[in-house]
Amino acid sequence: MTNPLFYAKILLFGEYGIIEDSQGLTLPYSFYKGTLKFSDNQSDFEKKSNESLQKYSDYLSTLELPKDFKIDVDAFKKDIEKGLFFDSNIPQGYGVGSSGALVAAIFEKYSFIKYIPESISKIQLKDLKKVFGELESYFHGKSSGIDPLICYMNLPILIENKESVDKVSIPKEEAGKGAIFLIDSGSVGETGPMVQIFFEKLKNEGFRKTLKEEFIKYNNACIDSFLNKEMTPFFKNLKNLSKWAYVHFKPMIPTNLYNAWKNGIDTNAYYLKLCGSGGGGYILGFAKDYEKAEKMLEGFNKEVIYRF
Structure with a gap:
């Protein structure tokens, strides 16, 4: 099986406000994507990505995650030694979730328990968001966990408040002027x-x-x-x-x-x-x-x- 693709995300509404308990609305954006891959003779990009994953795996070793969301760090480290890297065209520093997609890809591949995004309950979403916050805080100092959650779920998400998130349907696109x-x-x-x-x-x-x-x-x-x-x-x-x-x-x-x-x-x-x-x-x-x-x-x- 080929590794799944993880899309970028767009926070349509809620920037900064979600820090102060406003609502937020976020969508997956398939124009940009990333996936975990192996490479034998690495290019500079692949080498740099592999080294970054190595450092990140050391960080994961220090985390104490809840048992339902534990990650197989040993398997991750072994794969890094075999040339694992994150092949992504998601631009960094553009607000479209480059680190979120990476975290989502690692969780999907290495979490001991496998989840089906469509079947995840609202309570599980809340717990998952918290775990993703810990996983992504390595990149930003502090993370709400929203970005990796969107990338992982690949569905529109309504942020109801600081604690609560839910899957949501957005109006169907139409070929209008807007x-x-x-x-x-x-x-x-x-x-x-x-x-x-x-x-x-x-x-x-x-x-x-x-x-x-x-x-x-x-x-x-x-x-x-x-x-x-x-x-x-x-x-x-x-x-x-x-x-x-x-x-x-x-x-x-x-x-x-x-x-x-x-x-x-x-x-x-x-x-x-x-x-x-x-x-x-x-x-x-x-x-x-x-x-x-x-x-x-x-x-x-x-x-x-x-x-x-």
Whole structure:
């Protein structure tokens, strides 16, 4: 059997808010993917990946995981000696879950108990998210476990709050004029420093207040209206969300997108928001008329991820 592919993920809504108990909505994104493979004579990429896996396996040796989610670290280490590496085209620092896919692939291959994602209960999801948080914290210092969970499940996931997640159905794509799309900022974003900025901002009582009373309200309303396919309230809340981010998340917005971000709000042709922690990588765009938005965003590399 060939090793399964693990897709990237896109956090459609909930960036930073999920740290403060907002809802989140995240989808698998099959354009980018990764899989564990063996190589005899390794290229530089394969060698580097193999060395990284070696270091990661040492970290796994130190973890005390719950018995239902234990990993066969010995088998993993033996395979690393045989030339195991992670063959992935998921860009790092772009907010699409490069480390999440790696963690999901390792768990799928080396966990003692094998799970069928479609059959996993809501309670198991909660436990799995916690375990994935521990497994991924090696890469980011602290992880919610959401990214590996999405990559592992390969299903849309609704983050209900800090503790609870559930599988969810998103409206079927249609060949309409509207689109959700990614814009490549052209630079890499580092999660750590961006999250640090956010925590600094949280020390300010005024920021905490507006985050809870405005950002989380708009964010949750966007998720609700999107899942119910109510596009008028969806775009109304999206505009508020984009405006709020332009004012309060400015350090996280790549500088080459400031003007485009504001232009979208002023013309109502499209709205932009962060995709993950920001600072670089991808930015998310939403437009009722994608052709019009595309012309206005000429010069930027764009990828459509959903049509409506």
